[in-house]
Amino acid sequence: MHELMNSSLTEAEKLLIANELEKLFVLQDRPFSAKKSMAYLEEFERSNLPLGAIIAGIRSLIHVENISSLDFPRIASAARSKIERSEYETVKCDSCDGRGMLMLRDESKYEYAFKCQCANASKEAHHNLAQWNGESFQMRGTKRFSLANI
Numbered sequence: 001m002h003e004l005m006n007s008s009l010t011e012a013e014k015l016l017i018a019n020e021l022e023k024l025f026v027l028q029d030r031p032f033s034a035k036k037s038m039a040y041l042e043e044f045e046r047s048n049l050p051l052g053a054i055i056a057g058i059r060s061l062i063h064v065e066n067i068s069s070l071d072f073p074r075i076a077s078a079a080r081s082k083i084e085r086s087e088y089e090t091v092k093c094d095s096c097d098g099r100g101m102l103m104l105r106d107e108s109k110y111e112y113a114f115k116c117q118c119a120n121a122s123k124e125a126h127h128n129l130a131q132w133n134g135e136s137f138q139m140r141g142t143k144r145f146s147l148a149n150i
Contacts, residue, residue, distance in 0.1 A: 009041070009044070017058070021040055021058060023062070024059075024061055024070070025070065028061075028070055030070050039072075043076070044076070049079050053083045054079045056079070057079030057081065058079070061078050091119045095116055100115065101113045101116055102116055102132060102147070103148035107143070111148050112145065114131065114132035114145070115130065117134050
C-alpha cells in the first residue's frame with residue numbers, strides 16, 4: 001500500500017520519477033525534454049500524490065497503445081487511479097455521510113452531484129465535481145440547485 005502523502009520528494013525520488021517518465025515518453029515515441037521533466041517533477045511535488053502511485057501510474061501507461069495525449073493530467077490521473085481506496089481516510093460528515101459528495105436537484109428535478117466541503121471530497125472520483133457551498137441551495141450560473149433530500 002502506498003503512503004498517504006508526499007510533502008516533498010527527495011532527490012532520489014525525483015530521479016526515479018524522471019527516469020520512469022523518460023522511459024514512458026521514449027517507449028511512446030514522444031519527445032521529452034529536460035524542461036518538460038522539471039515541470040512534471042514540480043507538478044508531481046505539488047500534487048502530493050504518493051510516490052508508489054506515481055510510479056505505478058507512469059508504468060501503467062507504458063504498454064497502452066495509441067495514447068492520444070500524453071500530458072501531465074493524463075499521467076497524474078493514472079497515478080491517482082493507483083491509490084487504493086482504503087488509503088483515503090474517511091471523516092465523519094453529516095452532510096454527505098462520508099461519501100465526499102452529495103446530490104442537489106435543479107428546478108426541473110434533475111439531480112447533480114456536488115463535492116462536499118469535508119475532507120472526504122479529496123477522493124479522486126470527486127475532483128471534477130462542482131463545489132457545494134454548504135447551504136441548502138446554491139446558484140451555479142443561471143441554475144438554482146437545492147439539496148435533493150429536502
